[in-house]
Amino acid sequence: MFPIEKYHFASSVGDAVQALAADEKAKIIAGGTDVLVRLHGGNSDYDRLVDINGLSELKEIKIDGEGNILIGSLATFTEIMEHEVVKKHLPVIAESLATIGGPQVRNSGTMGGNICNGAVSADSACAALIHEFDLLIEGLEGERTESINGFHTGPGRTILQKGDLLKYFCVRPENYKGFSASYYKYAMRGAMDIATIGCGAAVKMNGDVIETLKLAFTVAAPTPIRCKNAEKAMENKTITEETLQTMADALEEDVKPRDSWRASKDFRLHLIRTLAKKVTQQAVDNQGGTH
Numbered sequence: 001m002f003p004i005e006k007y008h009f010a011s012s013v014g015d016a017v018q019a020l021a022a023d024e025k026a027k028i029i030a031g032g033t034d035v036l037v038r039l040h041g042g043n044s045d046y047d048r049l050v051d052i053n054g055l056s057e058l059k060e061i062k063i064d065g066e067g068n069i070l071i072g073s074l075a076t077f078t079e080i081m082e083h084e085v086v087k088k089h090l091p092v093i094a095e096s097l098a099t100i101g102g103p104q105v106r107n108s109g110t111m112g113g114n115i116c117n118g119a120v121s122a123d124s125a126c127a128a129l130i131h132e133f134d135l136l137i138e139g140l141e142g143e144r145t146e147s148i149n150g151f152h153t154g155p156g157r158t159i160l161q162k163g164d165l166l167k168y169f170c171v172r173p174e175n176y177k178g179f180s181a182s183y184y185k186y187a188m189r190g191a192m193d194i195a196t197i198g199c200g201a202a203v204k205m206n207g208d209v210i211e212t213l214k215l216a217f218t219v220a221a222p223t224p225i226r227c228k229n230a231e232k233a234m235e236n237k238t239i240t241e242e243t244l245q246t247m248a249d250a251l252e253e254d255v256k257p258r259d260s261w262r263a264s265k266d267f268r269l270h271l272i273r274t275l276a277k278k279v280t281q282q283a284v285d286n287q288g289g290t291h
């Protein structure tokens with residue numbers, strides 16, 4: 001059994017925020033695919049839990065009257081991947097989530113947990129960055145909106161404060177309409193493996209010219225990142241061997257890969273340059289289809 005010291009089943013968003021604020025050590029549990037693994041591993045930082053699984057409104061996925069797409073923080077990976085709104089307007093999210101773990105993890109893990117645990121390898125992070133997610137957060141001061149840009153502050157760290165509960169991801173129309181995108185996860189195994197490098201790209205085309213490129217990586221720096229220098233290098237260009245090379249050179253200003261047991265710094269840099277070209281090309285090719 002899990003060594004849980006204290007457990008509170010939240011009856012509302014407000015109740016969850018109060019329970020978190022009232023207990024210095026309390027942590028939210030959503031799908032539990034990180035929390036229970038850490039608890040099982042003897043990490044007592046996770047033995048006082050506030051369970052949000054009763055907050056069914058946080059499972060909603062919808063488009064509101066202004067065309068904003070809202071994805072509840074408690075929706076599981078499978079629920080998000082299979083939702084018509086996501087498949088039609090944000091297919092790169094479904095593509096990214098399909099790379100996570102295996103069916104059991106996808107049936108219980110949430111995108112809220114994937115972003116809030118601050119993991120530098122989170123497979124939903126690139127899609128969140130290239131579609132400029134807004135995060136609707138309930139805290140002790142009420143509701144506020146934070147951008148995904150700057151949300152991660154270091155490995156396993158985010159801007160979330162004590163008492164904060166992420167409620168929804170919001171994607172504004174200008175951040176998905178007219179874009180096509182693609183995601184590629186390089187990992188040692190084809191499934192049940194954490195990314196060595198993840199790369200996501202979104203493009204808005206004007207004929208053969210890339211009007212806008214949004215390029216993001218995981219495990220290419222201490223946090224998931226957008227690559228502004230590489231994006232600038234490709235704007236208003238057509239795809240040629242030369243322009244892709246110039247983009248890959250500019251990319252070296254954006255990234256800060258490191259050595260780890262999964263890969264050396266040099267191999268990661270090689271992957272980063274190669275995937276940036278491959279995924280940008282795929283995002284452009286996807287413009288041709290329904291993506």
Ligand SMILES: Cc1cc2nc3c(=O)[nH]c(=O)nc-3n(C[C@H](O)[C@H](O)[C@H](O)COP(=O)(O)OP(=O)(O)OC[C@H]3O[C@@H](n4cnc5c(N)ncnc54)[C@H](O)[C@@H]3O)c2cc1C
Pocket residue numbers: 027028029030031032033034035036037073074099100101102105108109110111112113114115116117119121122123124164165166167192193194195
């Ligand atoms: C076998 C296995 C394979 C995996 N493979 C992958 C993989 O390939 N790629 C990948 O990216 N991840 C992978 N993971 C990690 C994990 O599945 C994800 O990180 C998942 O998204 C965590 O979501 P959860 O709902 O289970 O979170 P939980 O474990 O419930 O919570 C995770 C963290 O987020 C916080 N949190 C959760 N919801 C909220 C909220 N709404 N507001 C504020 N804070 C919140 C919790 O307090 C906790 O700190 C794997 C895990 C396992 C066990």
